[in-house]
Amino acid sequence: GENVEQHPSTLSVQEGDSAVIKCTYxxxxxxxxxxxxxxxxxxxxxxxxxxxxxxxKKDQRIAVTLNKTAKHFSLHITETQPEDSAVYFCAxxxxxxKLSFGAGTTVTVRA
Amino acid sequence: xxxVTQTPKFQVLKTGQSMTLQCAxxxxxxxxxxxxxxxxxxxxxxxxxxSEGTTDKGEVPNGYNVSRLxxxxxxxxxxxxxxxxxxxxxxxxxxxxxRETQYFGPGTRLLVL
Numbered sequence: 001g002e003n004v005e006q007h008p009s010t011l012s013v014q015e016g017d018s019a020v021i022k023c024t025y026x027x028x029x030x031x032x033x034x035x036x037x038x039x040x041x042x043x044x045x046x047x048x049x050x051x052x053x054x055x056x057k058k059d060q061r062i063a064v065t066l067n068k069t070a071k072h073f074s075l076h077i078t079e080t081q082p083e084d085s086a087v088y089f090c091a092x093x094x095x096x097x098k099l100s101f102g103a104g105t106t107v108t109v110r111a
Numbered sequence: 112x113x114x115v116t117q118t119p120k121f122q123v124l125k126t127g128q129s130m131t132l133q134c135a136x137x138x139x140x141x142x143x144x145x146x147x148x149x150x151x152x153x154x155x156x157x158x159x160x161x162s163e164g165t166t167d168k169g170e171v172p173n174g175y176n177v178s179r180l181x182x183x184x185x186x187x188x189x190x191x192x193x194x195x196x197x198x199x200x201x202x203x204x205x206x207x208x209x210r211e212t213q214y215f216g217p218g219t220r221l222l223v224l
Contacts, residue, residue: 093210
């Protein structure tokens with residue numbers, strides 16, 4: 001099955017700085033890559049996703065890039081704010097209803 | 112519009128006991144999923160139901176059974192609980208195809224002693 005690796009496992013940034021989380025996947029047939037944010041004690045929520053026919057997607061302070069050749073994709077958060085502190089999960093799917101998640105990155109934004 | 116709801120919120124079981132986790136969605140979604148979340152391992156798919164009347168195994172189905180009772184409800188059953196099934200269980204739903212946004216429930220925290 002699909003194997004998704006996520007780095008780093010923890011990330012501490014100064015408020016206003018940028019944060020970058022990287023994921024690699026193993027199955028070249030994967031074509032859908034969502035990112036979920038989970039605040040402490042809460043449910044995961046989708047923040048952005050990208051499909052394999054697109055190389056980059058932006059939504060305000062969040063952007064995701066995809067390199068299909070290298071089989072990796074990244075989440076970029078600019079101008080970080082305290083409310084960005086959470087666990088972020090990347091995931092990959094080849095369109096068969098099976099979403100494979102990375103282990104998560106705990107992001108802490110320091111004031 | 113409650114979205115995805117799960118019951119119970121928290122449960123303690125003894126090894127060998129059985130229980131059913133309930134999930135319901137009011138968004139008229141076709142697809143529903145059960146995940147477990149363990150520290151350092153992300154979310155792992157247990158079972159999914161692509162549409163009413165169908166269920167399929169995910170990544171970690173052993174020790175679990177599911178029932179898609181109707182379009183709204185998808186239950187997860189542990190027939191004989193084991194300590195390795197101590198986890199947080201999330202139900203999710205999506206409108207249709209596999210590349211749609213999945214909406215998660217609040218989770219059920221299960222402790223098996």
